[in-house]
Amino acid sequence: MKKILAILLAGMMTATAFAGCGGGGSSSQASESKSGDSSAASSDAGATDEMTKDANTVDPSLFGDENNITLKVWAPDKAVSLVKEQVEAFKKAYPDKTFTKIEVIAQGEGDAGTQLLNDASVAADVFSFASDQLNKLVDAKVISEVAFAKTVTDMNSPETITAGTLNGKLYAYPETNDNGYYLVYDKTVVPEDKTAKLEDILAACKAAGKKFIFNCGDGFYACTFAFTAGVKIDGLEEDGVTQKFTQYDEAEAVKTLQAFSKLMKEYKGTFTSLDVAQIASGFSTGTLGAGVDGSWNTTADQDALKDKFGAAKLPTINVDGTDKQMISMFGYKYIGVNASSKFPASAQILAYYLAGETCQEQRAEKLGWGPSNKAVQEKPVVKDSPVLQAIAQQAQNACPQVNIAPTFWSPMGNLGNKLIADETKADDAAYFTKLLKDTIANVRDEA
C-alpha cells in the first residue's frame, strides 16, 4: 500500500515538474501561489527536473564525485535511535555509494542554531532545528539553501514552506508541522464540551479549585495576546531585521487586551503564569485543571493524566459580546544543511531523505510528531490522533513563525507580564494603548 502510494506520488511529482515547465497546472498551484519566488529561483538554476526519484530518494548521480562520505547528523535526544535506523535505511537506498561514517548526535532543536552560529565548522552537516532560528542562520549564511526546493515545496504543507522561505529561497527541509502550543486539560475538571471558551474553562477550573496555567512571561506564548488582538506580524522590512506588523484596529486591539487582563484579574488565583514545565507536574499532583502547553510536552502530560487527558485548540475569548478565537504563534521544525559541510551534495540528499515521506511517517507513528508532508497528514496515524488533530486545528488559527526579528520575544513577554501584573488596572484603556504602542516600538527597535 505504502509503495503504491509512493509511486503514485512520485508520478504526480514528475507531472508537477513538467507542468511547472509548461507554465501552469492544477497540482502546482499551491507552490505557485504560496511562494512564487522560490519556484522561480529554482527554475533559474535550470533545474526543472530535480531528478528526485520519489518522496525519499533522488537520482544517485546527484552525489557527483562525493564518495567515502562522512556526515554528522543532529537530532533531538528522543529521536536519536529512530534517526539512526533511518540513516541505516538511507545507506541501503544508495547501495553504490560508500559511507565511511554517518554519526547521529543528540542535540536539542532549540539550541542547534546557537551552536551553529558559535562555530559552524564543528557543527553537524544535517541538523534539526526550530523555525525561530532560521533568520539568524540565513543572515549568518551558515545554512545552505534547499537543493530540491520544487519537489519539497510540492510535498509539504504550504505554511511550512512559507516559513522556511526567506528572500524567495527555501532554506530548510520541513520536518514537522507541530511546533506550537495548544490546550491540554483534565477531562474530569473541564468537560469536553466546555473547552471552546476561555471563560468556561476558567470557571470550571475555579469551581474545582484547580489552576489554569498560561506562561504570560514568555514571548512565544504571550504573543497570543497581541495576535488575538489583531496585531499580527508580517515578515520583516527591507532592512532584514525590523519586524513588520499588519494593519490593525487600535481600539479593537486595546479592547481585546483589556478583556484578557480583566479575565486574569477576575480569576486571580486560578489563572496563573508559570513555566510550561509546571503543567505536567500540576496534572500529576491534581492541582491543575487545564493549561496551554507546548506540543513537545504532550507525552509528559499524557503520562500524568492517563485517560483523563484531553487536548483541544486554543479557546475563544469574549470581547464586547463577540467570541474571538485566540491566535497563537505556530512554529515548525526543519532539517537544515550546514553551509560549510564538506559533503554538500550528500548532506542535501540525506536531509531530503530524513525529511521525506517515509521518515515523517515513522516519526509520526513512533514519536507522535505532526508531519509537514501532505501525504502523511492524510494518513490514519495522524487523522486518528486527537493530539495531532488539536494541533492541526490550532495551526489553522495561528500566525506562522516566519521571519521573527530577534527583538520580538522580550517585548512580547513584557506585554503578557503587564496584562497579569497586580498593578495593572484592566479598565485603564489609555494604559493599554500606550503598552501596545511601546511593545510594537520595542519589537521594531525604534528606540
Next chain:
Amino acid sequence: MTFVEYKMLNPFQRFAYKFKKFFKAIPGAIGRFFKAIGRFFVKLFTGIGKGFKNYGTTFVKGDWATKLSYLIFGVGDLHKGKIYKGILYFLAEVLYILYIVFFGWQYISKFNSLGTVETHVEKVGLIPKTVPGDNSMLILLYSVLTIVITIVVFAIYISNIKDAYKHQVMRANGEKPTTLRQDVREFLDGKYHITLLSFPVLMICVFNILPLIFMILIAFTNYDKQHMPPGTLFTWVGMENFAALFDVVNTPKKATTFLELTGWTLIWAVLATFSNYILGMIVALMINKKGIKLKALWRTLFVIAIAVPQFVSLLLMNQMLQTNGALNVLLSDISRMFGGGPVEIQFLNSSTLMARTTVIIVNIWVGIPYTILSMSGILMNIPEDLYESARIDGASPVKTFTAITLPYMIFVTTPQLITQFVGNINNFNVIYLLTGGGPTTQDYYQAGRTDILVTWLFTLSMNSQDYGLAAAIGILVFIVCATLSLIIYNNSKSMKDEEAFS
C-alpha cells in the same frame, strides 16, 4: 586639625569629620590618578625615544656579530660563546617568520578593512555550494594575536641586540659569558620574580589580555545582527556604539536604559557589598565569640551554601520563589493555620521594589558564607594583647569592637572589600539565574528592572546580537571599576604600609 583636637570631638563629630575628609579627598585622588596616568605616558615616550637612540649607538659601536644580530637574532651571542641563548634567539626569529608566513599574514593584511570578500553561494548543478568569504571576527582576533606576538618578538629582538652588545663589551674587558648553570642559579635567586611570574603572566596574556583587546576593539565595530560573520562582514565605525549610549536625541531608549541601569547597578553593588560585609561580620563575630560552643557546626551550616554549585542553588531559589514555589507554599500553610487563604506573593516578576529586595536578600544568602569564612580566620588573628589592654582600660564591648576589631578588620579586608564591590558590579549569576532581569518593562531597551549592566550586555549579545553595543557597555563598566578600585586601593592604608600589621 591636630590629633588632640580630633580626640576631643564626640563620636558624631568624629564621624562627620572623617566623612568630610573622605569626600574632600576624592577630587585629589582622582587628580593624582590622572596625573599618574600622564606620568606613565611621558615615561613611556621618553623611554621609547631613549630606546631608539640606544638602538643607533649600539649599531655604530657594535662589531660584525653585533651588527649581524640586527638582522639575524642570536648571532652576537653565538659568536661570543653564549650558545644556548643564541640558539633560543635564533629559534624565536625562525618561529616568528614561519608564523607570519603561514598564519599571521592572511589576517593582519586585512586588519584595516576587516575583510572585503563576502560569503556567497555557487550552484554546482542542483547542489548549492557555499564559498566562504572573509570572516571579520577571525580577522580581528588573529590580527590581535599577531600584533601581540609581534610586540613580544620585538622585545626579544631588542634584548637580543642588547645582549649581543653586552657580551661584546664583556669580551673587550676580558670577561667570560656566564654559564647555563650560573644563569639557572640567577633565575632561582636574583631574578626569581621572572621565573615565578613567567608562567602565570603567559597564561594571562594569552587567555585574558588578548581576548580583552579583541573585545575592546569590537566596541568600535558595527558587529550586530545585520553584520554577522561568517555570512556578512563588519567593519570599523569609530565611536558610534558609545554615542548610542549617551545620545538622548537619536537613541533615547538606549540612553535612558543605560543611565537607569547604571544607577541600579551602583545601588545594587553598594547594598550587596555592605549588606554581606556587615551581616557576615556580625555572624562571624557571633560564631567566634568566646564561650560559644560548637563553632565548627555553626560554620558548617553556612559553608554548605557554598558547596552547592551556585547555578543549582540559584535555580532552586528561583523555583522556591515562584508563585507556586516552596516559600509561598510555606506561607500558605502558615496562613491557613490562622484561618487565612493561600498566599501567592510574586517575589520576582511583579513589583520592582519587591524584586530588587528579593535579589539583595538572596545575594546575602549566597554571599555571607564566604564572608564568614574569611572573617573567621582574620578575627582569630587579632593579637590578643590588644583586647587585654582594652579590658584593663575598662572599655565596653561596643567600644572594644569599634576601637579594635573594626579598624583591624577594615585594614585587613580593604582589598577584599574592593574586590567584592567590583565583583558585585559584575555579579552575573545572581541576577541572571534568579530573575533573568525581570520584572520586564517596556521602558527599557532589551532589559528588565533588576538587570544590571553586565546582564544587560549579556542579553544584548545573546538575544539581539548587538555585540558592538555590548562591548561598549563592557568597556564603560570596566573603566568605572578600574578607576574606582585603583584609586581606593592605592589610597587604602593596607596598601600604603604593607608591613604595618606584620
Next chain:
Amino acid sequence: MIKSYKLRRHIANAIIYVLLAILGLLWISPFVYLLMHSFRLESMTTVPYLIPHQWGFDNYIALFQNSGSSAINFPRWFLNTLVVAIFSCIISTISVLAVAYTFSRLRFGARKKLMNVAMILGMFPGFMTMIAIYYLLKAMGLNQNLIALVICYSSGAGMGFQISKGFFDTIPRALDEAATIDGATKNQIFWRIILPMSKPIVVYTVLTSFIGPWCDFILAKIIMGDARDLYTVAIGLQSMVSPEFINQYYKQFLAGSVLVAVPITTLFLIMQRYYVEGVTAGGVKG
C-alpha cells in the same frame, strides 16, 4: 557584681545561640528541601507541598544507569569534572602562590605596576571574551577537549593573588633575612620556609580553585559544543532542566545536584579543620 556579669554573659550567649540556630536553619533549609525532593518519586517538576509523599532512591539509581539516552551521561560528566577540577586546581594553586609570593617578598621595578594591572584586569566582564577564547583554543586544536577547560579555569588564576599576598605579608620578614644569611636562594626560601608555613592559604586557594569547574556552565558549553560526553556536571545539569528534558529529568537533576554537593561539602568540612587550625597557628606566630 561578678555574678551579674556572668549572668549577663550567659544571657548574651543564649541569645546568640538562638540567633545562630535560626540563621543556620534559614541557610540550610533550601538544601534540606533539595535533599528531600531528590528522593521524591511522584510527579515531574515541582510539587505544591514541602514534604514528598513517596520516597526512594530511584532518581539516584537512574542517574547511574544508562537510560538508553545518549544525551544524559552523568557518571561520565562527573568524572570529567573531577579530572578537570584536579588539574586546574593544581595549576591554579601553583600560579596563585607564585604570584602572591613574588609580589609579597620580591622587589623589582615593575612590581607595583604589575599589581595594579593584575587587579584591574579581572574587572572586565569576562563572558564578553568567551568567543575569542574559543577561537584561540581552536587555533591550538583544543576545542572540544578537556585540556581546554583546564587551561580556561587556571589561566586567570594568577590575578587572584590578593588574599594570598595579604597572608604572606603577615609572615615576618626576619625569617627570610635569616635564611638569606644562611645562604638560601629565594627559591629555597619559597619552597622550604614560606610554603610550609602557609598551609591555611594553600588550603584556601585549593578549595576556591577546585570549586570553579563545578559551577561554570557558559564557557564550558561554548567549548564543548555537541560533544556531550565531554560535558562537565554543570553543563550537564543545566541541560537536564532545559525545556527538552525538564519533565523527564528534573528529579534526576535534583539528585545530581546533591551528588555534586557531596564531594565539595566533604572537602570543605575536612579542610575547614586545617584551615582554622592553620590560621590560629599563624596568629600565634604573628
